[in-house]
Amino acid sequence: GALVGQFTIGGMTCAACVNSVEGILRNLPGVKRAVVSLATSLGEVEYDPTVISKDDIVNAIEDAGFEGSLVQ
Template sequence: MGLTAASNRTGKYDGETAMETICIGVVGMRCQACVKSVSTVLKNLPGVSQVEVSLEASQARITYDPKVASVADFATAIDEAGFANS
């Protein structure tokens, strides 16, 4: 799995956990239905608080709790939805 990701801490803090935001490339999206599919699988993962998927940029921006979710979880979900990571 070729995964390129950029991660940085956000200013969001719930009192115990600092949320992180990551951008993951998504290969194979061709339409808004693809965007919705990727958004849905990512939003359904535990620990994910926000997802923005861009067809034009071929990427997903995910804000999540790193104590609950991981980059590997995102890569697996994208792969299982029928798309590839870049």
């Protein structure tokens, strides 16, 4: 089944950054839901682990120009 991962997303400075990161995450294959907060620099992503990994999600955040890391 789907898992939920929490990620820190550094480098977001305005609401458009949030929309951009959410759009990137939601367009990834295997991602079902993504919610990003500017106030906390956190993103919550519901994903299918048979399609995409946590590392893939971190890499997508990085490729978009932000600093992504996994929250344990």
